[in-house]
Amino acid sequence: MDHLDLKLLRDLRALKSQVLAVALVMACGLAMMIMTRSLIRSLDAARDDYYARHRFGHVFSSLQRAPLEVADRLAAIPGVAAVEPGVARPVTLDLPGRLEPASGLIRSLPDRREPRLGRLFVRAGRLPEAQGGLEVAVSEAFAEANGLRPGARLAALLNGRRVELRVCGVALSPEYVFEAPPGAALPDNRTFGVFWMRETELAEAFNLKGAFDTVALALGPGADERAVIADVDRVLAPWGGLGAYGRGDHPSDTRVSDEIGVLRGLSFGFPLVFLSVAAFMTNAVLGRQIALQREQIAILKAFGFSDRAVALHFVKFALVIVLLGAALGAAGGWLLGRKLVVMYHLFFRFPALEFLPAWGALGAALAASTFAALAGALGVVRRVVRLTPAEAMRPEPPEDFRPSPLERLGPARRAGISVRMALRNLSRRPWRAALTVAALALATGILVVPNAFRDGIAHVLDFQWDALQRQTAIVAFNEEASPRALSDVRQLPGVTEAEPFRSVPVELSAGARTRRLAVQGLPANARLQRVIDSHQRPLAPAAHGLLMSKVLGESLGVAAGDTVMMRVLDGRRAEVAVRVAGFSEDFAGIAAHMELDALNRLIGEGDRVSGVFVVVASARWPDFLRAVKETPAASRVVIKEAMRRSFRETTAQSIGLIQTIYLVFATTVAFGIVYNSARISLSERQRELATLRVLGFGRGEVAGVLVAELVLLALVALPAGLLVGSGFAKTILAAVNTETVRLPLVLTAANYAFAASVVAAATALSLWFACRRLDRLDLVGVLKARD
């Protein structure tokens, strides 16, 4: 080590807290980069490995029922490499020790062979025996949430018949990495699960022997997915095919892909912002260092050190910060990534989701932060090179001030002297002020995001469950039933109100655009399940037209009064023209409603109902639950409060962790930038502050002069940050929202107050730290020295 490096080490030690502040801000950006890249790598690897080993299909379809021979016709479609037909049916469960019924999907496993597609991973126990007598494997998430182990027994209603199922194993399927009831935004593992049973047993229970109602297909290399989907639809049309779809529309796979997409966005955006702030801080620290070392630089140059050697000396200073930031960032990213992988367990189930650190990203992170630090050092180093020894020996000329532009406006003219000093200092270095404001605004802004998510979810849940769903529970039937089933439900104990609904799978088309969904038929005077417009006013289901959710209208490109074609996907495949009666607000995504009788007339199968919304007197709730478990026609019971509770828990856990991370990052940036600015300002104005002390200003008064500037900046930054944060929240929500999950932008005063007070507290704390240095101000020494 040469002596210039020794000087570097000592300079670094003297500025250790400032170096650490810059390195920490840099580390936040790098940690985010390494964490997100590692999570993408982990999810990608887990998914690819799982899909390949367990043969996840490429194209999927549900249908009413078709004889198994139809599967051979599917296998003959060009490009199809394998076909796995099966049975998938809803099931209601009566769990031991639980009052509420749970529901789920029960799926078939081939009797004596491994499935060609969608093979199970067995976590515990074994797969059901072919003649095992009602053995089932249970999905892991449901088993965990309900404490089910191999050997457990559960009562179930299979096609209206009460049977006792034996749990023989706990399993996972690539089709249910994300395991949630159809259409739900978040999993509810306590009340919804997937079960697997041997084919013959299941087919017998549902009278589906020699038939199938669901199918998965694998494609050969180079196959055209869209062509295959069209062929599958053609083959299955006579059998009530509900429309084939590829992995891109698979309810489980899209959720994993969406998450990876969000991570990709964060892995770029976040580090960019943090590294920009770090570059600015590097620039400020080095700039001050060079101002303080003018004479030293002159001496070095006068004694023959080259410009290059002196410039390199300061570049090294920046590089040490990079190395420190990278080390801290890598460690932070690794730790956070490991924690978040565990959180993914709440949503995604893989045989193994190992944390795979993306060390490759460390290279990119190092390159990015080196670039940021050098960008910050560039202007400063140029100043070093330009400085001639003779010029450097002279003290810097006194700083030239003028009244700040604000003072000319009027009110500031009457401001106190310390405010005027602050304003003039700021207007002398407008860029520094602007960047400090930007960094503080950024810190405030990132704090707004997680709470906006939480409030958005809360709003949707309240809206969905208080404004729209006014029932206590939904009882869904196995098959579409006659209106008599409605009166049966009305007879259940405790039921004070009951309203029927019908759900019909259809394809809507307007010009070339088509959407598949279930149209819901509701009574004209529906009270328990409401349709609401964007002003929360109830809309009556139209007798001669469809009420569409806004997303559906946008997706089809139609306006009120337009006509769309509606093709019924089950039964007779009737196709009718329907008018768009209006648009409704529905955060659950695409939805369409119609008056129940009109819908029944349109389809022409007489009066049918798919289920009943009920209100149950709370005193008789247990009786109701007991009775509904025994009702053969009921295939699924959804209890509003249970679902709400489970959603709350899941969001609290996941958002809680994310919020902690954002909180740490925001505090670090706010603290780092304010501390650094205060230290630089303290160094630059040492003489001024010492003079004030000598002239009789108290310690607090001098501290006031030092902090006035930063407090003014914070006062500008906080409201700006709330605006920036609102923009972040809007952008991130737009990126996260899909057709099925649509979070509204909800920005509350509490959210703003939280973000602003965290940054204000971090600012205050760092100012306090910086002001402690005022005590060490050497009054006499500073005044004797020449600037």
Place this chain on the structure above:
Amino acid sequence: MVSADAVFEVRGLGKTYGSGPSAVHALKGVDLDLFAGELVVLLGASGSGKSTLLNLLGGLDLPSAGRLTYRGWDLAGADEAGLTRYRRDVVGFVFQFYNLIPSLTARENVALITEIARDPMAPEEALKLVGLEARMDHFPAQLSGGEQQRVAIARAIAKRPQVLLCDEPTGALDLKTGMIVLEAIERINRELGTLTAIITHNAVIADMADRVLHLSDGRLDREHRNDRRAAVDALAW
């Protein structure tokens, strides 16, 4: 003009920086009385202890030994808050390098002090006393060295201090400008009756004093009293 009441009573005053073998004994037992209204010049070579003595008189530092009182107020035993109050209420300082606040105009630099003083004069009045009424709204960077030093004097006297302490007030100035500054100081002393102490290594300045104290090696070597204070323009440069 010079009254018999001792404003400062200094007995056995000592100041040591550091400890052990590296200790520096800057003052070694100084005995001294300073009286109201007198103009005192402290002469001495570099390292003689004159600045240390001035810092102690000004409440910028605490002595290591001895007694130091201002009108009976024990400065040797004062705490930080006490010294701040003393500096705020009693002392005006003028330094070699002016130490103006660069972001404030001449008027504002003075107003900064009048805002916290108990019975100040108007900043404009103070600036008029040093002949700067025409330059009041200029920033330090727009003023010459002599003008900056006169702003510093205006700042020091605007609070009507009992004591004015000047540390090499002309050290950074050329002869002509230095004379203007000294005239300003002398006028303040004469018109306001402020006890004034000037540090200098320029022996010529001693002729304008009532009393001259010679320091050497941390001790008060000798002192002499001028029969008559010389006018500044009569100093034999």
